[in-house]
Amino acid sequence: MxxxxxxxxxxxxxxxxxxxxxxxxxxxxxxxxxxxxxxxxxxxxxxxxxxxxxxxxxxxxxxxxxxxxxxxxxxxxxxxxxxxxxxxxxxxxxxxxxxxxxxxxxxxxxxRNKIVADGLNDETFDVTNKGVHVDAAAFNELIEDDNTVLVDMRNHYESEIGHFKNAVTPDVDTFRDSLDIIEEDLKDHKEDKKLVMYCTGGIRCEKASAYFKHKGFKNVYQLEGGIIEYARQVKSQHLENKFKGKNFVFDHRRGERISDDVISNCHQCGKPCDTHENCANEACHLLFIQCEECAAVMENCCSTDCMEINRLPYEEQKALRSGKGNSNKIFKKGRSEKLKFQKKT
Structure with a gap:
């Protein structure tokens, strides 16, 4: 087989x-x-x-x-x-x-142990007890309500290139990190505020909405189908687009343009740019934002050190990275002391 x-x-x-x-x-x-x-x-x-x-x-x-x-x-x-x-x-x-x-x-x-890594070990948490799903039109109305708190459930490198108007964008590397931060920041508003969340396609919000209901939040909503479905409905129904920039996606494209706004900068020169690249040095493979000019000068690498390594014959590169773990550098997407204009923590 x-x-x-x-x-x-x-x-x-x-x-x-x-x-x-x-x-x-x-x-x-x-x-x-x-x-x-x-x-x-x-x-x-x-x-x-x-x-x-x-x-x-x-x-x-x-x-x-x-x-x-x-x-x-x-x-x-x-x-x-x-x-x-x-x-x-x-x-x-x-x-x-x-x-x-x-x-x-x-x-x-x-x-996998879970389809969305959450770091939770609470057996009383029911992931199917989710919040209220709303479509694009209802979402647009909700986020204009003064009693609404809009939260981006994605990671920092995703929201950096695109997010909704007035959204809270936690500066986190993982979904798990955002759960505690949001609960702490909104602990005094579990009953009087509408908690509205969004993510790429809905899967993280589905779990987050159930989690925050479990934690005592009374009015929990999520954008059904996430940014992907929102963009489709905005176009088909001629609605106002309240998303600015690109939607980060997890395939070779790395992003879908939702509006013409460019809200981020090249991590190397600082010029407006929202194109993600992976460092060409396989021992690094850091995800970062790089403009066409810097890509040409830096040969698609995040630093001169990586550029020099990437110029070596393949077997020499392979020998250099043998037995060395770079998972922390890779995991900290868009965060490196070598990136002058990276998003600040």
Missing amino acids: QLYNRLSAIERAALIDKAGEERFTLSFYQYARIGNPEIFRNHLFIAWDAMEVLGRIYVAHEGINAQLSVPAKRFNEFKDFLDGIDFLENVRLNIAIEQDNKSFLKLKVKV
């Missing part, structure tokens, strides 16, 4: 180019009780590999979180497959605003 990718990313990209066929980038999630995530994982991989579906999917006892690239000609087959699974029937699919046939180049279905 084949449960792994037979092609490299380079080989897959070449096949996609040769085929010249349209693909849809989309995402979905669902909280549900999955008894055996390993068996479910294998079932998904076998079916989706046969459909030429690519993407990054996490499966856990609490549900599924998926970001995918699906061949357009097999979309109906893919949808029928989902509808054949009880808890995924008619699940909302967030279709990307900006399409890219090579948004994903491998199929990765992984079993």
Whole structure:
């Protein structure tokens, strides 16, 4: 039974180019009780590999979180497959605003402890007891209410390039970090304020809304479908767009433009820019904002040190990083003493 990718990313990209066929980038999630995530994982991989579906999917006892690239000609087959699974029937699919046939180049279905890492060990917390879902029109009205506190549930490097008007944007590296900060900051307003949250596609807000209800907040709302669905509804219903900038996405595109506003700066020269790149030095791979000019001068690297390393022959680079862990640097996305114009903590 084949449960792994037979092609490299380079080989897959070449096949996609040769085929010249349209693909849809989309995402979905669902909280549900999955008894055996390993068996479910294998079932998904076998079916989706046969459909030429690519993407990054996490499966856990609490549900599924998926970001995918699906061949357009097999979309109906893919949808029928989902509808054949009880808890995924008619699940909302967030279709990307900006399409890219090579948004994903491998199929990765992984079993995780949780589909959204939250660091919580509270067995009395029921993730299905969620807040009120609101569409784009209702969301626009809510966030103009003086009794509303609007909170961005994403990480600092996401909100840096785009966020809603008047949103609180916690300066955090992880979803877990934001939970305690928000609860502490709003502890005196659990009953008199409307807590409205948003994230990329809704999955983090779903868990956060249930968590804050568990913590005693009485009026909890979340933007249904997140920024992705909001942008679609704003366009289709001709609503006022209250989101400024780009929406960070977790595929090769790294961002979808929602408005023409550029609200962030190149981390190296400071000029207006909202394009994320990963440092070309594989031993670093730091995520940061880099303009075209700096990318050319710095050879897509975050520093001169990384640029010098990246110029070395591949085997020398591999030997240099052998046995060395850089996870902390990678984890602290957009934070490095080498980035002069990085977002300040």
